Amino acid sequence: MMEESGSVPVLEMRGITKHFPGVVANDNVSFNLLKGEVHALLGENGAGKSTLMKILFGFYPPDAGQVFLNGHAVNLTSPAHAIANGICMIHQHFMLVPTLTVAENVALGLRSSRHPLTDLAAVTKRIQQLSDTFGLQVDPLAYVWQLAVGERQRVEIIKALYRDASILILDEPTAVLTPKEVDDLFQILRQMAEAGRSLIFISHKLHEVMALSDRITVLRNGCVTGEANPCDTSRAKLAQMMVGREVKLAPDKPHTQICEPRLEVKDLVVEGDRKTDAVCGLSFQICGGEVLGVAGVSGNGQRELAEAICGLRKPKTGQIKIDGQSVPSGNAKAAREAGLSYVPEERMRDGAIADFNIFENFILLNHGQKRFCRMGFLRFTPIHQHSRTLIDEYTVKTPNLETPAKNLSGGNIQKLILARELSSDPKVLIAAQPTRGVDIGAAEYIHERLSHQRTNGTATLVISEDLDEVLALSDRIAVMFEGRIMGIVNREEASRERIGLMMAGVDPDSPPADYCPSPE
Amino acid sequence: MNNLKTKMISWTIPSCAVLAALIIGAIMLSALGANPIKGFGTMFASAFGNLDGLASTAVKSIPLLLVGIGICIAFRASVINIGGEGQMVMGALLATIMALAFPGLPAIIFIPLVLLVGLIGGAAWGAIPGALKAYFNVSEILSTIMLNIVAVQFMNFMLRGPLIDPGEIERGTRIPQTARLPEATDLPLLLEGARMHLGFLIAVLAAVAAWILLWRTSLGFRLRSVGLNPAAARYAGIPVKRSIIMALAISGAMAGLAGAILVFGSESHRMVTDGSSTGFTGSAGFNGIVVALFAGLHPLWSIPSALLFGGMLVGANALQRAVQVPSALIIALNGLIVVFVVSSEYFKRRVQTVQTDPKVQKTVSDSDKNQESDNLKD
Incomplete structure (x- = not known):
């Protein structure tokens, strides 16, 4: 039945409308998915992407419209029902039990073939098969807590494959990955598409959408504002469809007069929450009118670094100077009085x-x-x-x-x-993940503001997981890996590939810039 | 309109809780063989039905209200003060010592002085668990309760020893109480022929002052921000530790003032102990928490709330006389109201989140986007 023909879409959503009190989340949205295709769903937060997908996944019924699977009208009433129909969703936040093995996680919620006994041996074997077919490289017997983020995501994909999903929904799957991991993921996804699975890729990252998809549907304010092929569109055009006006993808960066260093950090060692050194002897300085971007996968000491500079966390050793004046450590008030401002990572x-x-x-x-x-x-x-x-x-x-x-x-x-x-x-501004979870319009505005502050002579430290953001804002880029700075490169010399390698802990051309003392 | 609706909800739910508690109270009365309607009627009439009853209710409500105000302030800063009893005792004790030490002062100076000393005594006793929490991370729930016991034993020691009325020693009766305190410290009556004294006015003014403190001063702003989100407060450079100590000190100050008023407004004009804290405070240090919770941690709403619970105390005595049921029943009824009101908070919150969250959030973010694109079009 699946091989019926190429002309009938695997999935068609026709005229979907969904109201919530006071807001139309989806307004007459139509969407279709062909066999073996990667179809990107692009839109800002609140554009209606997740509502559409939740309707598809059976979380709630549409007010109007109809879902067709292989040309047949279906009413999906629950996620279980959707899964039974071959639809699987990979959430942004993984739904895995860390204390169980990969095989156990995959088997979780499925009826064992030898019910009431488990059949983990069979599950393991099948995982191995799937893993080999798609190059997923996951050890079925490993515990999930031992796995890196990228591996955990592959477990989620295996879960979907194991349930024989013909339609796979991926909700912002790249948010937590390094560029290298993103490349690996895309390869896997392409392979799956070639094997005849259909993929819906939800994202707001334009270059990823361009790189991966066969087709792109753009949503704004609950309506479809455009459909495009990546070959005959551009990032600027997509951004315009998303936001409804022209968007500057990178703020203007006027040349600024670099003056004296305003923020100096020397030999900073900071303990993390787990009582191990999260920041191992960092030194750098930022001049007035300069933006230093810190790239890196989160959890490599960025947060501890920011908190130490802002006086929210007392460093073990090291010195922080603002305009040549030493700032007492671990004192948020003193740091503020010295002219420091902080846009924190967790805004709420x-x-x-x-x-x-x-x-x-x-x-x-x-x-x-x-x-x-x-x-x-x-x-x-x-x-x-x-x-x-x-x-x-x-x-x-x-x-x-x-x-x-x-x-x-x-x-x-x-x-x-x-x-x-x-x-x-402020004399010094620390901005951590300044646009995470913020829609493009606001992000553009925030970037402009930061850029404006740079021209005013503020020394800015931008910490972000979004490599595009770091590249757009910074004059110099420092890459953090396991509490150390892998290297600081000038913007002109920075390429995605080079930064990406450094984010993964590989220094492409020189030995580590900082020496990390081994804990005694 | 939404606002009105939420307000209605925040009113009806606790009212229903009280009603439910009263219904169970009625069942208990019936089980004891009394007519519940007659019982509640007597209670209400004795507490609110005439001037005398009203005055008694007002006097009973003073310590409840003052402790309740302190609780409002502490809870707003996210500190749980269960030490009202001990703080009342320490405030009263210090004020009593002051009154006995300077017998000759005129009333116009003496009354403010002893009340101030009571306030300071309570504040100091409250600041101790505050400092323990701020600097050593000791749970203030435990330390305040423990300090209650210390305070009571200290009171017993003082009233049996150093402060005991010399007359008691002469007579050999050795009742643990002080001598008659100087007349200049007697709190003046506010109404002819009724027992209501200056203390009630002070308590009401304190409620207003607490409201001003919380919502009109920078100190209150800091306390509330620490209570709502200590992480954000710390990040903003607000001294969180000091604020915690401050909250408990102010809370203790209110209780200390309540203790002092209890002494100087008493009919015997002495400080007396029966060996327990309840004997002196009438459990106001605990019931004040109930008053504050019932008032939604709002100092001004604590006024009617304290009057209600004060009235129940007055009514309880009348009930005992009229229908021969133990006044312990009223204590049980008090407890029931607390359980019901506190549990109703859960429903209130749930209704309110359903009310506000998805709607408001979505409409705001949505109109935001429309406006934003509109702004930038031209």
């Missing part, structure tokens, strides 16, 4: 107080200043004024000043934090 945990309203979040740092506080009493008129100015300047979209921060979208919360952090015109 560190950057904003969810239950505080807009203006309360704006004055989090400077509520003690004379202009906002007299004799211990808050002065609401200037506070409101200040907040309104920032809201206008940074185009934070909010119904009013009393709206709790938790009701804003990710992009607007990030703009709020950025507005607050930049309003003091």
Whole structure:
């Protein structure tokens, strides 16, 4: 039945409409998937990609429209039902049990052939087969907790293959991978497509979509805004379809006068949460008007580095200087007073107080200043004024000043934090994952702001897992791997390949720039 | 409109909880052979039905309200203060010593002075668990409870020894109580012919002050930010440790003030102990938590909340007299209300999240995008 013909799509979603209270998530969306094809679904956060896929996966029924599998109308009522129909979804956050082996994870939830006994030997054998066919290279007997992120993802793919999925939905599968791992993944996915499986690839990364897909469907505000072939479109065109206007993919980088070093970090050793050294003796400096980008897969000490510079984590040894002045370590207040601003990685945990309203979040740092506080009493008129100015300047979209921060979208919360952090015109700015989970429009704006701050003479440290972002913003790029800097390269000399190798711990041309003392 | 709806929900759910508790109370009354309608009628009439009853209710509500205010402040900063009893005792004790030490002062100076000393005593006793939590990560729940015991034993020692009324020693009765405190420290009555004294006014003013503190001052801003998200507060350079100590100290100060008012507003005008903390505080240090929770941790709503629970205490005595049921039943009823109200918080939150989360979030982010593209089109 599967081999019916090439003309009937494996999957067709016709006129799908889905309303949520106050918002149309999908408006008459049509989408089809051919056998052996990789079809990318491109769109910003909230464009309706996940709603469409959740309808396909049986999470909720559409208000209107119909799903066809191999030309037959079906009503998918639950994920189990979808799986039974050969649809599998690989979530961004892996659904694996770390304490079980790969084989056990694959068998989990399936009825054993020797029910009620397990048949792990048979499962192992079949995994080995699949693994060989598609070049997945996973040891079925390894425990999941022992596996690297890329391997875990392959386990998810094996799970789908094992369930004999003919349609595979991949939700932002590259978010956590190194460039090398992305290449490997793409190879596997291509192989699967050639073997006759159909893949839906959800992403907002334009170059990946261009590299992998056979066809691209773009969603915006719940509607299909375009369909394209990667061969006759461009990244700029896709971005325009996604956002509805022209988008600058990289901010203008005017030449700035590099002056004295404003941030100096010397021999910094920081202990991580697991009581092992997460940062092993880093030294670097950033000049005014310069952006140093830190690339690397997360968990290689970037967060500890940022927290140590900001005084949130006391380093074991090392020195941090701002404008030549030594900053007392482990003291967030002192760091701020020395002229440091910080856009934290976890914006809802560190950057904003969810239950505080807009203006309360704006004055989090400077509520003690004379202009906002007299004799211990808050002065609401200037506070409101200040907040309104920032809201206008940074185009934070909010119904009013009393709206709790938790009701804003990710992009607007990030703009709020950025507005607050930049309003003091910092000497040094640390921006960690400044646009993670933020839509393209807001990301573009945030990049422009960071670039603007660079021209104002701020020394900026941008930490990001998004290599494109690092390449777009930085003057120099440092790659972190296991707590060390693999090397610092000038933007002009940096290529994706070179940085990618360094992210994986391979230094293409020189020995490690920093020596990491072995723990005693 | 949404706002109105959430407000309605936040009102109806606790009210239903109280109603449910009263229904169970009624069943208990019936089981004891009393007519529940008559019982509740008596309670209500005695507590709120006449001037005398109202005055008694007001006086009973003073320590509840003050402790409750302190709880509001502590809980807003995410510190759980179960040490109200001990803080009341220490405040009262210090104020009593002060009153006995300077007998000659005029009332206009003396009353503010002893009340202030009571406040300081409670604040100091509250700051100890605060510091332990901030610097040694000791659970304030444990340390405040333990310090209650220390405070009570200290009170027993003081009232049996150094502070005991010399008359008791002469007579050989040795009742653990102080001498009659200087008359200049007697809290003046506010109404002719009713027992309500200055303490009630002070408690109400304290509630207003607490509201101002929490929502109008930079200190309150810091306390609330530490309570809602200590990580973000720390990141913003707010001294989290100091704020925790401050929250417990203020909370203790309110309890200490309550203790002092209890002494100087008492009818015997002495500090007396029966060996337990309850004998002195009437468990206000614990019931104040109930008052605050029932008020949704809002100092101003704590006023009616304290009056309600104060009224129940007054009503309980009347109930015992009128329908011959043990007043312990009211303590049980008190407990029931707490259990119901606190559990109703769960429903309230659930209804509110369903109400706000998906809708508001989606509409805001959506209109955001439309506007953004509109802005940049031209």
